[in-house]
Amino acid sequence: MVEKIEFSAITTPDTNSSVRIIVDIPGTATQKAYQDTLRDLSKKQSIPGFNSSSNKRIPEQVLVGYFGEGVIKGSTLELLADTAIKDAIQSADIKAIGQAKLIEEAEKILLRLVPGEPLQLEVKVDVWPNIKFTGDYTGFTIAVQSEPLDQSQYDATLQRLRERAVVSVSAPENHAANKGDAIIVDMSPFEVLEDGSRGDPLPQLAGGEDLEIVLEAEKFMPGLIDGLLGIKVGEMREIPVQFPDKLGGEANVLAGKKAVFDVTCNEVLLRTLPEVNDDFANSIRPGLTLAELDKEILSALNSEGDKKKFEARDKALEAALLERIEAEIPETLVIERARQKFAIMMADMKSQGQQDDAELRKMITPENFNKYKEVVRESTTKQLKVSLALSMIAEKEGIELDQGEIEDQLELIRAEVKGEEFDEAVAKERIEATLQKNKASFSCLLLTL
Template structure:
């Protein structure tokens, strides 16, 4: 079999494959025999159908098309082995199949064109001596106190609030009925669908519900009824209510306050494995400092990867992009699911093409960074020792002891992750990284918003059910 190679753009290799007359006849005869053995024609035993009857029943075109498909698949596989080509993904037939079918005659030579994706060749620019600025992450010493107060709130006992009106932090038991503030001329204001509830318990916290709802309850006394005007936000989940003005008639039935437990050793023992409050504080402080260091490390790694991405020259095959896009979509589905969103409503037949297209830039960015890291490791002879791999495998297996794990895949992932960590460490040691104040490069709020952009944008079309709880909750 004669094979001619051609280098194509986007990390593809074009192949011109010439099939010999003997091979074309052999495969065609095999197809005829297969149909003869499998076809059930009344009056003939299986495998004993005369050739001319078989041709009449199936038609010459169907037999030739089947034989041609087999020829292409078999010849391409042998061509890759013969030429030592490590292809990724499926092949692309560059010749028109219908044209090949018209040309195909068993016992005659046949030539067709195909293309396969291969691992791309990456070329790196200057990757040592990088001058980078990275945001520092401040340690918040008050975080420990806030967490402990949160634990106390979770363990609080509710007791009746006597001799006073409602205030922030109280638990209130309400009856409420909502109606639209504006009614068509000559008609009574319409009730809000689902905007009614009895014995509805709510914690009086700011920014928890529709603006004005909680604020209107503050200062009420048990047994009091009050009308509270509110405006549904323009971006409220239920489009029928978004931007509408409403009035809620609220009756405060009961008012309770939280009695917090003492912050002492007994409390520490109740909520943790520690014997003393001091030990619990020390553990929390250690955890938050480790998180701070992890965030700084992540910032450094992100800056290094971005710098590498800007130096690499590479043509990425479509197969790699498609795989990375599918990975990102899977991650997004898991994230949406964690937010309580039904992914079947989001990943619809109509939405998926657009989601794929929006995921391509991030997929390409990730691939470039990964290829650049691999190239640095090759050029600098950075490798991972067998002992390191085995140690990490044991660590991961201990965490996944109840899971069904593919050992080969685990080894592949562990080795890649260790190599990435080593290479990034090497790059950091051969670069100059300046820590600058937190928020000076990217405002903190914007950064946090970016992390949730995909989820919030993706979920923007989701419909929020109109029940008592969802009506008063802020969309």
């Protein structure tokens, strides 16, 4: 390893929160790096005619002949660049992020590299951005409009509660199932081949014995409910269907397939939804009245409305901050955040069944990531600016995080993953970033009032 290189370095600010560093490396350092490279290579590789355990020095011309001049000079350049640039960054007290990159192509530098002769290297490295406030981050006003309660949400919530309390009784003999009834069936799916003939049975993810099916079209795939209307106890039907192109989880193996269901009806049930009164409320929770149930539903919906209002508030605050800050965001941070978003998008597509593993692997390419990065560049840059600004506000306002709160959130994650491994360090970092952002936003709002 090159030790204590004596060199001179000149740093110049560059675009997008980066600096250029010109490093002049003396001939003594290039010679030493070359000799160190020869020694390291001779130890790592057994060379015919020489015993690696011996202290006998292998002649330089033998090493050059065996490894090739290009390999040796390339390793020498890596050693010089790594040590000299690292020392230059430390000496200049540069808060570098990411790896420094050579401005000139390595092949051209190798043509200039002569052991014992001086060598000049020029590199570019991203640095931690400097956030400049062009105005106060307090004293401004943001307006957030509250959305009125959506009556349809209230009605849908009440309907779901009624569905849970539905009363089902066996239908009279020879009753033909109508819309709104429920049927108990044995159901077996088979694939339909291209020629229209019946193929092998499909996974029982879509079938089974004694399944309850409520005859409401919106609850099942198109065609199935229509094919079951009018069925009677003991009757068997063949119902052709086509699975949706997008299915989540294990059911993704059925996506887009044509199938036929063999369905045998075991029982028809008449379903009666309860009237909305105090008895209905009491069935949900003993002692609950209809008036109290109404308040609880409204409270839950208002909480959801408050959540949306706070999200709108945060967006308005972020927009106001963006108008008051100047910052150049380095490419390293943009790439890092875009990679996180890209990974989340791929994971979501897998969990939602939009793509299978083979299709996802085809999508995860450098070309596709670079296209995605450009699509999200503007939004990512804005998010990074706001995040950095809020971190600075938190520091200025002396905001401290509650370690107990951080640990509580980690415990929630541990409970959710149920023993599966996860990166606690990364999770903790994200929790801290979120808490700091929330506390800084709240502090900014308090100071604004």
